[in-house]
Amino acid sequence: MSTPASLASGPEGPHALRPLLDTVLHALSEGALLRQGPLPAGGPDAVAARMRAAVGDVLPDQGEPNALHTVVRALAETAADPADPFCTAHLHCPPLALATAADLAVSALNPSLDSWDQAPGASELEALVTGALAREVFDPGAGGRGGIAARQVPTALITTGGTESNQVALLLAREVHGAGARLVHGANAHHSLPRAAWLLGLAEPVVVPAPAGALDPAALDEALTALPGPHLVAATAGTTDAGMIDPLPEIAAVCAAHGARLHVDAAYGGGLLFSDRYRGLLAGLDAADSVTLDLHKLGWQPVAAGLLAVRDAADLAVLHHRADYLNAGDDTEAGLPDLLGRSLHTSRRPDALKIAVTLKTLGRCGLGRLVEQVCDGAREFAALVHDHPGFELHDRPTLSTVLFRPAHAADDTVAAVRRTLLTDGRAVLGRARADGRLWLKVTLLNPRTRPDDLAALLTLVEGNTPR
Numbered sequence: 476m477s478t479p480a481s482l483a484s485g486p487e488g489p490h491a492l493r494p495l496l497d498t499v500l501h502a503l504s505e506g507a508l509l510r511q512g513p514l515p516a517g518g519p520d521a522v523a524a525r526m527r528a529a530v531g532d533v534l535p536d537q538g539e540p541n542a543l544h545t546v547v548r549a550l551a552e553t554a555a556d557p558a559d560p561f562c563t564a565h566l567h568c569p570p571l572a573l574a575t576a577a578d579l580a581v582s583a584l585n586p587s588l589d590s591w592d593q594a595p596g597a598s599e600l601e602a603l604v605t606g607a608l609a610r611e612v613f614d615p616g617a618g619g620r621g622g623i624a625a626r627q628v629p630t631a632l633i634t635t636g637g638t639e640s641n642q643v644a645l646l647l648a649r650e651v652h653g654a655g656a657r658l659v660h661g662a663n664a665h666h667s668l669p670r671a672a673w674l675l676g677l678a679e680p681v682v683v684p685a686p687a688g689a690l691d692p693a694a695l696d697e698a699l700t701a702l703p704g705p706h707l708v709a710a711t712a713g714t715t716d717a718g719m720i721d722p723l724p725e726i727a728a729v730c731a732a733h734g735a736r737l738h739v740d741a742a743y744g745g746g747l748l749f750s751d752r753y754r755g756l757l758a759g760l761d762a763a764d765s766v767t768l769d770l771h772k773l774g775w776q777p778v779a780a781g782l783l784a785v786r787d788a789a790d791l792a793v794l795h796h797r798a799d800y801l802n803a804g805d806d807t808e809a810g811l812p813d814l815l816g817r818s819l820h821t822s823r824r825p826d827a828l829k830i831a832v833t834l835k836t837l838g839r840c841g842l843g844r845l846v847e848q849v850c851d852g853a854r855e856f857a858a859l860v861h862d863h864p865g866f867e868l869h870d871r872p873t874l875s876t877v878l879f880r881p882a883h884a885a886d887d888t889v890a891a892v893r894r895t896l897l898t899d900g901r902a903v904l905g906r907a908r909a910d911g912r913l914w915l916k917v918t919l920l921n922p923r924t925r926p927d928d929l930a931a932l933l934t935l936v937e938g939n940t941p942r
Contacts, residue, residue: 479538483583492583495543502544506551513559515552516900522553555903558921560928561935564905566715566743566769568920570777577832578777581824588823590801591812597825598812604827605631605782607834611748612766612784630788631768632817633826636781637742638667640767643783643794643819644738645671645707647765650793652705652736659683659698660709661690661721665740668709688717688909692725699733706735712757713743716907716916718853718874720744723759731762739763742781744874746773750843753850756873764790770830772920773846773875780826791816848922849875856917856929865937869914878907878914881940886913892940902935 481491515522529549539545556562558569586594588601609629634640645668648656658672663685672680681702684694690710699706708730710721723739730737739760745768747753748760760766763786770780785791795816797804802813815821833842853872860868860879869878880889889906890913896902905916915936 479540484585488583492579496579498544499547502547503551506548506554507556509548509552510554510556510900512556512900513562513903514555514897514900516898518898525549526553558923559903560921560924561902561932562921563917563919563932564903566772566918566920568772568775570771571775571833573836574776574829574833577829581826581828586825588814588817588825589821590814594814594825597828598814600831601633601817601825601827604831604834605633605784608768608782608830609784612745612763612768613761613786627787627789629784629786630791631782631784632791633823634781634783634818635779636771637665637740637767637769638670639819640742640769640781640783641665641667641709641738641740642671642674644709644765644767645675645677646819647785647790647793648707648736648738649675649677651790652707656705656707656736657681657702658707658709659695659702659735661685661695661711663688663690663714663716663719663721664709664711665715665742668740685721688714688719690721690726692722692729695726696729696732699729699735704734706730706733707738708735709738709740710763712739712741712745712747712760713874715743716876717869717878717909718743718872718876718918720756720873723757723762725759727759727762737763738765738767740767742767742769743772745769746842746846747874749839750846750850752843752847770833773849774830774833774842775845775920775922776826776829776833780830794819845922849919849924852919852922852924852926852929853877853917855926856919856933859929859933863933863937865940866933869909875919877917877919878909879917880912880914881936884940888941889913889915892936895939896935902932904936 482488483492526549530546557567586597588594588598591598609631613629632643634643645658654676657678658668658680660668660680661683669680681698683698684691695708708726710723710726712720712723727737741760744757747757766784768782768784770776771778774780798815802815807813853875857868857872857877860866860877865882867880867882893904893906893915896904905918907914907916
């Protein structure tokens with residue numbers, strides 16, 4: 476066993492890490508066995524008590540040599556397991572083993588992408604990844620509004636997730652159009668969008684109706700006609716409640732008619748780009764000025780793996796910032812890359828590494844198959860619900876989310892069933908309001924979930940619903 480003060484990097488780093496990795500892997504296995512399900516049983520108070528009992532004094536006077544095993548096992552024992560087929564509440568994916576292994580290299584080498592001399596190769600790798608994914612969004616062969624003008628070069632920023640991507644998208648719009656820019660979004664939009672408008676000092680957003688869960692283009696046209704510009708319209712490709720996709724071609728046409736800037740929050744649905752079978756659901760995405768993507772959803776990456784893709788890299792010039800110790804003018808003139816304008820953060824880990832390893836290992840076809848497996852699984856689960864007389868299905872799924880509820884149950888009963896399963900540690904189901912009622916939500920992100928798992932989950936819910 477290496478000493479606690481051994482370093483992870485340097486020539487001796489791999490030697491120091493090897494036995495520690497064995498310890499971590501054993502602790503993860505033991506913790507999972509102790510948990511015995513998708514969630515620890517007992518509810519918040521019981522789980523907190525188990526963690527306190529396992530860890531004890533976090534800062535003892537004298538260190539404890541077995542702390543790595545103790546704390547990791549305690550974390551695994553009290554974790555929600557996104558790989559469990561009954562853990563389906565959120566857009567919380569089970570990460571790929573290869574992406575997790577790649578992430579270890581980032582932690583060991585510890586590059587920081589705030590200056591080239593801290594991350595020479597990582598900065599170039601990030602440029603390769605962001606360029607490739609931006610081109611995936613903005614097809615240069617599409618032509619017209621959906622294509623790339625000769626002078627435009629699409630690119631992307633790595634972010635901590637959809638919330639930061641949406642914030643930066645609004646910041647870019649404000650800098651292009653001024654502080655008078657008005658955010659217009661559907662009633663189905665993610666909460667991070669109006670919150671970003673508040674953070675940036677923009678006017679109160681205008682909320683457009685989203686009947687049946689998708690933004691209404693006719694209502695959008697009316698809103699833009701009545702509202703003085705400039706406008707930033709935010710559409711959604713994959714809502715968090717039901718996985719709905721707004722009618723992007725029609726929305727893009729309305730934006731073009733009004734000269735409005737278009738942002739699409741595709742944090743959930745953006746993964747469809749990898750699937751030949753489902754990619755058509757994102758028609759119109761390439762007409763946006765900016766697009767939010769999250770590969771820690773339908774990309775199976777460890778958190779964080781967010782991106783903001785932009786049609787025109789020139790839009791990012793407003794993020795330029797000078798700090799002499801990181802990007803001195805003479806260093807930049809001498810050819811050292813300037814990285815500060817690639818993020819609002821200063822110290823920043825290269826999350827592009829795990830993404831690069833995943834893209835190169837699986838390719839578009841491999842990732843597309845994973846996307847198709849979870850979307851197909853959602854359709855299978857929806858069919859089970861539809862055919863079961865004891866349940867009501869909200870609608871056929873668009874992505875990998877299914878809303879359902881026990882037939883004839885009151886909202887209080889639906890909420891109680893969910894909490895009972897959470898407290899018992901037997902299933903992690905989400906909740907969503909639609910059509911004025913409360914629904915149970917299943918979001919399938921585990922491509923290894925089998926049809927009999929889905930049937931067993933439905934049976935479990937049925938057995939815990941009061942008659």
